Amino acid sequence: MLTRLTRLRRRSPGDIAFTVFLGLTCALILFITLYPVYFVMIASISDPTLVATGRVSFWPRGLSSFGYEQIFADTRIWTGYRNTLLYTAAGTALNLLVTLPAAYALSRREFAPRKVLMLFFAFTMFFSGGLIPTYLLYRDLNLLDNWAVFVIPSAVNVYNLIIARAFFEHSLPEEIFEAATIDGANYFQFFLKIAIPLSAAIISVIGLYYLVQHWNDFFTGLVFVRTYDKQPLQIVLRDILISNQAFAGGAGGAGGTGGSYAQQYADQIKYGVIVVSTLPIIALYPFLQRYFEKGVMIGSVKG
Amino acid sequence: MTLIDPAPVKMSRRAKTSTGASVPPRRGLRRHIRRYWQLWVMAAPAIAFVAVFSYIPMYGIQLAFREFDFTAGLTGGEWVGLKYFRQFFESPQFWTLMRNTVVISVTTLVVGFIAPIALALLVNQVIGRSRKKFLQTATYLPHFISIVVIVGMLQVFLSPTSGLITRFLEGLGLTGVNFLGDPSAFVPVYVISEVWQHCGWNSIIYLAALASVDTQLYEAAKIDGAGRVSIVRHIDFPALIPTMIVLLILNMGGVLNAGFEKIFLMQNPLNLSVSEVISTYVYKIGILSNQFSYATAIGLFNTAINFVFLVVTNQIAKRVSNTSLW
Numbered sequence: 001m002l003t004r005l006t007r008l009r010r011r012s013p014g015d016i017a018f019t020v021f022l023g024l025t026c027a028l029i030l031f032i033t034l035y036p037v038y039f040v041m042i043a044s045i046s047d048p049t050l051v052a053t054g055r056v057s058f059w060p061r062g063l064s065s066f067g068y069e070q071i072f073a074d075t076r077i078w079t080g081y082r083n084t085l086l087y088t089a090a091g092t093a094l095n096l097l098v099t100l101p102a103a104y105a106l107s108r109r110e111f112a113p114r115k116v117l118m119l120f121f122a123f124t125m126f127f128s129g130g131l132i133p134t135y136l137l138y139r140d141l142n143l144l145d146n147w148a149v150f151v152i153p154s155a156v157n158v159y160n161l162i163i164a165r166a167f168f169e170h171s172l173p174e175e176i177f178e179a180a181t182i183d184g185a186n187y188f189q190f191f192l193k194i195a196i197p198l199s200a201a202i203i204s205v206i207g208l209y210y211l212v213q214h215w216n217d218f219f220t221g222l223v224f225v226r227t228y229d230k231q232p233l234q235i236v237l238r239d240i241l242i243s244n245q246a247f248a249g250g251a252g253g254a255g256g257t258g259g260s261y262a263q264q265y266a267d268q269i270k271y272g273v274i275v276v277s278t279l280p281i282i283a284l285y286p287f288l289q290r291y292f293e294k295g296v297m298i299g300s301v302k303g
Numbered sequence: 304m305t306l307i308d309p310a311p312v313k314m315s316r317r318a319k320t321s322t323g324a325s326v327p328p329r330r331g332l333r334r335h336i337r338r339y340w341q342l343w344v345m346a347a348p349a350i351a352f353v354a355v356f357s358y359i360p361m362y363g364i365q366l367a368f369r370e371f372d373f374t375a376g377l378t379g380g381e382w383v384g385l386k387y388f389r390q391f392f393e394s395p396q397f398w399t400l401m402r403n404t405v406v407i408s409v410t411t412l413v414v415g416f417i418a419p420i421a422l423a424l425l426v427n428q429v430i431g432r433s434r435k436k437f438l439q440t441a442t443y444l445p446h447f448i449s450i451v452v453i454v455g456m457l458q459v460f461l462s463p464t465s466g467l468i469t470r471f472l473e474g475l476g477l478t479g480v481n482f483l484g485d486p487s488a489f490v491p492v493y494v495i496s497e498v499w500q501h502c503g504w505n506s507i508i509y510l511a512a513l514a515s516v517d518t519q520l521y522e523a524a525k526i527d528g529a530g531r532v533s534i535v536r537h538i539d540f541p542a543l544i545p546t547m548i549v550l551l552i553l554n555m556g557g558v559l560n561a562g563f564e565k566i567f568l569m570q571n572p573l574n575l576s577v578s579e580v581i582s583t584y585v586y587k588i589g590i591l592s593n594q595f596s597y598a599t600a601i602g603l604f605n606t607a608i609n610f611v612f613l614v615v616t617n618q619i620a621k622r623v624s625n626t627s628l629w
Contacts, residue, residue, distance in 0.1 A: 129360025130602030241455030
């Protein structure tokens with residue numbers, strides 16, 4: 001206490017003003033970032049009328065499970081959920097299977113073609129064929145309206161490849177490699193038995209990036225898939241949240257049956273849908289955030 | 304056990320000198336394959352996927368100069384030269400599309416570039432590891448919310464009758480604005496929500512740069528009587544400049560890339576005059592109305608401008624500051 005006082009006394013007025021400004025700004029930033037997310041959660045379980053008239057602000061009021069009952073009764077959401085789970089699992093598995101070995105090969109300094117190969121990969125980050133040639137290619141490959149379109153074309157994300165390569169290059173001690181080769185290990189054996197077990201961090205990082213990318217993928221479904229049964233969660237969400245498509249229970253969107261009464265119930269369903277679709281990522285967030293961040297750090301090491 | 308490469312590091316050094324000197328290239332190639340075939344096998348799937356799904360569409364760009372022919376496929380149609388580019392430049396939508404695309408992407412680029420720097424400088428001033436960490440972690444949470452959910456949240460929060468933000472702004476005296484319908488509100492809503500979602504995430508890289516500033520600099524500045532504001536200005540800010548330049552070059556490569564998904568989802572008949580951009584137009588013309596050649600030409604125009612901006616910015620940065628991507 002005493003030291004804190006003396007420290008305070010020694011500070012100039014400018015520094016004290018700075019500290020106050022800092023504290024207030026940080027509090028404001030925290031509020032702006034987290035409150036909308038928090039509000040969605042409490043609004044999804046509060047009485048829709050209280051929410052619509054602005055009487056719910058910090059705690060849930062007049063608990064109502066109407067929104068969630070509607071959501072659980074709606075088959076579209078669960079079909080979308082199932083599809084997204086499948087696409088995400090298959091997609092992420094293929095991503096890792098393709099990206100990790102390639103990243104390892106490109107991380108070997110003695111492998112001379114790696115410079116040309118990196119150019120080959122990196123160029124695609126800045127130049128692309130565009131939507132129509134891609135669309136026609138998928139048509140020729142029979143990928144249109146095919147569930148594989150969610151998995152196969154996105155097998156390699158060049159940014160993730162670069163992160164993984166940087167990790168292998170900078171974080172695996174060269175001595176281990178030399179020792180293993182003296183013991184007669186070849187590249188395959190070294191990769192499988194030594195590099196992979198030592199790389200839990202990078203596998204988690206890019207695995208998560210890929211997972212989130214698949215989970216949030218809206219574009220693929222919009223452009224390349226017609227059949228509704230194959231559509232992922234994000235397309236179903238679009239229909240409910242943005243196109244205001246009616247629910248089976250009758251609580252429809254804006255232009256529907258009945259004025260503001262129906263609107264507030266539709267809004268509660270929307271809050272609930274946001275929670276249900278985003279919960280997996282938000283729930284994992286506290287455990288995973290250090291991995292997310294690590295990816296940026298590794299990626300920023302200039303390779 | 305194969306005996307591929309007992310000591311590749313040393314071997315490769317020897318290999319380099321020998322192939323460089325007198326050994327004919329074919330023997331060098333054979334030796335290269337014998338030594339490195341496993342690495343080639345490991346890289347092959349990724350090479351194949353990128354070749355098929357990135358380079359074949361690039362090859363298909365020639366469709367922009369051809370008449371699309373359903374039976375002939377991607378590259379078989381009759382050559383028509385710049386016909387479709389001329390059609391685009393002369394079309395009544397051209398200037399509207401250009402203006403909308405430039406306004407949205409440049410505003411996003413400028414605001415989205417400055418905000419993470421400011422946030423990083425601010426968070427870096429917070430004393431205490433765990434407090435700093437918490438602030439950082441909290442601010443990048445929205446980065447992982449899907450675009451569909453973000454736009455859905457915007458619609459609920461900005462609803463003219465019951466929206467949370469509409470009501471809050473009414474409390475501040477800003478009444479009668481329909482944030483979802485009024486064309487003049489489109490760009491601010493787009494850009495501010497973009498900053499809300501990505502500012503924290505984009506600041507991570509700057510915070511990493513700040514964490515590696517030599518602490519002796521701070522000690523020296525304090526002894527010289529520098530206040531916290533001048534430390535931020537004269538030590539922290541200059542430390543970020545190399546990172547800023549690299550990110551600026553990367554961002555310039557997307558100068559005409561107004562994000563398709565978010566704009567498409569935010570579009571409605573009321574705001575279409577400001578929200579129709581090149582990418583959404585390409586989707587509508589190409590995928591929805593099947594004018595493949597015309598849409599390819601518009602898309603190529605967009606990609607080419609982005610690429611030119613990337614290269615030019617990179618060259619300028621190289622001259623001015625010796626920092627560049629390549």
